[in-house]
Amino acid sequence: MTSQSDETAENDPQHGSARPQSAPAPVGFLRGERPVDAGDNFGEPSADQEETGGAPSPTPLPGSGLPTHLEQLADRAREYVEAASSPNTRRAYDSDWKQFCSWCRRQGVEHLPPDPQVVGLYITACASGAATANRKPAAVSSIERRLSALSWHYRQLGERLDRGDRHIATVLDGIRNTHGRPPVQKEAVLPEDLIAMLETLDRGTLRGLRDRAILLIGFAGGLRRSEVVGLDVAADQTEDSSGWIEILERGVVLTLRGKNGWREVEIGRGSSDSTCPVIALETWLKLGRIAHGPLFRRVTGGGKTVGPERLRDQEVARLVKRTAVAAGVRGDLSEIEREGKFAGHSLRAGLASSAEVDERYVQKQLGHASAEMTRRYQRRRDRFRVNLTKAAGL
Numbered sequence: 001m002t003s004q005s006d007e008t009a010e011n012d013p014q015h016g017s018a019r020p021q022s023a024p025a026p027v028g029f030l031r032g033e034r035p036v037d038a039g040d041n042f043g044e045p046s047a048d049q050e051e052t053g054g055a056p057s058p059t060p061l062p063g064s065g066l067p068t069h070l071e072q073l074a075d076r077a078r079e080y081v082e083a084a085s086s087p088n089t090r091r092a093y094d095s096d097w098k099q100f101c102s103w104c105r106r107q108g109v110e111h112l113p114p115d116p117q118v119v120g121l122y123i124t125a126c127a128s129g130a131a132t133a134n135r136k137p138a139a140v141s142s143i144e145r146r147l148s149a150l151s152w153h154y155r156q157l158g159e160r161l162d163r164g165d166r167h168i169a170t171v172l173d174g175i176r177n178t179h180g181r182p183p184v185q186k187e188a189v190l191p192e193d194l195i196a197m198l199e200t201l202d203r204g205t206l207r208g209l210r211d212r213a214i215l216l217i218g219f220a221g222g223l224r225r226s227e228v229v230g231l232d233v234a235a236d237q238t239e240d241s242s243g244w245i246e247i248l249e250r251g252v253v254l255t256l257r258g259k260n261g262w263r264e265v266e267i268g269r270g271s272s273d274s275t276c277p278v279i280a281l282e283t284w285l286k287l288g289r290i291a292h293g294p295l296f297r298r299v300t301g302g303g304k305t306v307g308p309e310r311l312r313d314q315e316v317a318r319l320v321k322r323t324a325v326a327a328g329v330r331g332d333l334s335e336i337e338r339e340g341k342f343a344g345h346s347l348r349a350g351l352a353s354s355a356e357v358d359e360r361y362v363q364k365q366l367g368h369a370s371a372e373m374t375r376r377y378q379r380r381r382d383r384f385r386v387n388l389t390k391a392a393g394l
Contacts, residue, residue: 092145093149093152096149097149114160123143127179141183147168187324187346189329193324193327194219197215197329206305209280210288211319213296214316216277218344223254224348225313225345229294229312229315230242232244234246237292237293238294252277253266260367290306294310296310296311321339324346351365351366359374
């Protein structure tokens with residue numbers, strides 16, 4: 001059954017639907033600069049990125065003195081700058097910049113012009129937990145992302161931060177050596193786990209049918225949570241779409257737009273109607289009366305009314321956490337520990353870990369440029385499959 005907290009979160013405009021509104025573009029928009037991707041942990045968002053909220057607010061473009069007939073082009077250029085990076089990246093970079101500026105104010109130092117010594121002290125404060133009010137030390141990956149955010153923001157202001165300066169590079173090396181840890185990866189949702197999670201959903205409500213389709217499509221497609229919620233019913237239907245679906249006799253084809261271009265993901269029909277992602281999708285489309293626009297939307301009115309707004313990607317993470325706990329997945333752990341183990345990427349890792357096919361097919365489905373990246377998603381799949389101890393004669 002749907003929890004009250006889920007319904008409250010979904011009905012809350014702050015959590016429930018459309019992507020954040022775009023902010024003015026930074027001053028360097030005409031230089032074609034863009035942020036590096038906000039860096040996840042082997043493709044998985046860090047805790048900082050998952051919890052970061054609010055819309056980006058880089059420095060607005062000052063009066064540029066452009067002729068009136070070029071103002072529309074300037075507006076369009078700003079839109080292209082916004083499209084050059086994902087909303088999650090922009091939110092994370094904006095949060096990092098605000099945190100750095102706030103820290104500088106508290107310490108009585110200037111953030112302009114960029115001073116490598118000040119930045120070196122800042123990342124030291126991040127590593128020790130002195131940079132924020134909660135006194136929580138930042139992970140090495142979060143500190144590296146914050147440096148990327150500072151470099152990008154300084155470029156937009158016409159400044160340059162030298163990350164190779166000894167005040168930054170040497171301190172960062174020390175932080176890596178002292179605080180570096182293996183990457184924290186989300187637990188993979190395996191097929192038997194997914195089936196148990198599906199049984200926790202109420203098939204008598206539209207929310208239950210929608211969530212069922214989300215879990216099955218996300219797993220079978222090996223999709224990121226942003227890819228799941230970014231889908232439209234067909235091409236060119238909404239401006240914030242990141243792809244669309246095409247249902248065929250033998251399955252469904254997803255056309256997805258990523259940072260490296262477009263790709264197609266094929267999801268075949270399942271061996272059982274109860275676990276077939278295509279049937280779950282068709283059921284959601286039919287009973288939800290969705291013929292145009294966002295594929296996965298908010299459901300209100302006790303799970304009986306489908307709204308027009310697109311779900312936010314955080315809702316996919318919450319869905320996976322909630323159903324995994326309700327299904328008793330990893331019952332050897334406490335409920336709090338289990339909540340920390342599962343998120344949207346658990347579906348993606350689950351497909352990579354359980355699909356017993358040639359690795360190149362899994363790599364293609366996940367859209368990875370290298371087989372090495374795909375192997376990082378294969379949780380425990382190849383452990384001890386090859387025993388070099390015995391092979392060596394011991």
